[in-house]
Amino acid sequence: MYQQKNNVRVRFAPSPTGPLHIGGVRTALFNYLFAKKHGGKFILRIEDTDSARFVSGAEEYINESLKWLDLTIDEGVVEGGAFAPYRQSQRKDIYKKYADLLIEKGWAYYAFDTPDELNALREQYEAEKKTFAYDNSTRLLLNNSLSLNNDEIQVRIASGVPYVIRFKMPENVTVNINDMVRGEVSFNTSTLDDKVLYKSADQLPTYHLANIVDDHLMEITHVIRGEEWLPSVPLHAMLYRAYGWEDTMPQFAHLPLILKPNGKGKLSKRDGDKEGFPVFPLQYTSSEGETSAGYRESGYFPEAVINLLALLGWNPGTEQEIFTCDELANLFTIERVNKSGARFDPEKARWFNHQYLKAKSNSELAALFVPVLNEKGVSVADISTVERIVGLIKERVNFVAEMWEQCHFFFVAPEGYDEKVVKKHWKEMIPPFMQTVVATLQMQNHWEANTLKTSVSELITANGQSFGTVMNALRLSLTGGSFGPDLFTIIEIIGKDETVRRINRATGELS
């Protein structure tokens, strides 16, 4: 397949145009895993060559996201490195030089057509049910240094007429690329257009130029990116050829897209809002004040996010599903990346988090739960009790935040009683019988779940009561509902006084 190079250097190259999308995070992850696997370098390059779409704070968001997920960057804007700067807006001069070089070599040309003119052409073509393309069939009809005579070109440039630099795509060249995930991919250059490489609007290169120049200069060995770039591959390959860099051209790997849970198309911000799952690693508030949920704020553990993302489009071929990041780095190979897009499954995402939550120690979870308790107005005096409670309920929740509804009754008396349970279990004989239960409990001097269970069970049997009814009624009066861990453990933890108080209150209120 692909030859392994000695010094693997991969880059994650996002644009700071908004919050990093979960698909972008997965691209970062696969790059990171690949670098780790081969003992190579993981580089973060900021591709901010679109001044119009630049969003302030987006770069910080990217850094914070990768940090939260513990995807350590070897070289980047913050980390520095031998190939700095790593922010493309700071490499302007480099790109200009390389754009000019292409003109000199005859691989590119100046084009004076304005955006308005081009748009008009597109509309005109569309009206005739055709598609306009700036390519070998049209370029001689347009205003550029290929169609205009030399004097005219010089006059325009000298008088400051804005121009872009376009790649002169050669005709009828077959470009074969061996993609690491897709195998051989083939294109004919005659179907390709003359892409803008250098913009007049902001005097910055487009992605294509900046990307190829930087990947070359930064000695990138493998380009692992989303499938949306596959159609650009022949252009990129031709650029490497134009510069004479073909022998060091990186290997390409185009990752499948992450698709909507249901419906058509790739995962978008909207889907998350609609289905109630995050699409972004961190919560994000746009400049318009619109907030989108983040995995972090939704209570996902970073390890769980890494795990679930790794298995979206890749698997090790075994039945193992839970992996540490180190395990993933060991097991990861591009060859086992799938070709087809994967629908995102919010349900399974929650399951992953559940697995990680269960695996955490009680003290770890208790520490995470204390802030939730404080928020609910519970001040924690005894952390060991919280640890114990958390241990009792961690099997039944997916998120730390869900713990409260599973265990609030350990901390506060029920505020009401579930009517269905009242109807079903709060029989007429319950209130009087509860008095004998209270009496029995008050006599206990060994306040421990098993002992309590024995005493109460004996009482129930001795009085010929229905075990289920009494137990449910008791649970109702203590928790307000019909769910939760072992009842006698609850009784043990909340203590004698509180237990008696709650039973008396329920008896009073429900009679």
Place this chain on the structure above:
RNA sequence: GGUCCCUUCGUCUAGGGGUUAGGACGCAAGAUUUUCAUUCUUGAAACAGGGGUUCGAUUCCCCUAGGGACUGCCA
């Protein structure tokens, strides 16, 4: 429309010329349980269609269909 990519249970996927087509999520049933969960067991659930090649195709090839991406002075 054009170019390119993709196609195994509802979803994520394993597999790969001869298999009872495996696992996971979710779903259903049963067992356990004082409740709800957990846990355990079981179950329903897939090779898009049509042609080839072959003794044999879900697997290889072609076509069709469906899906996706791209088609910007965005990345």
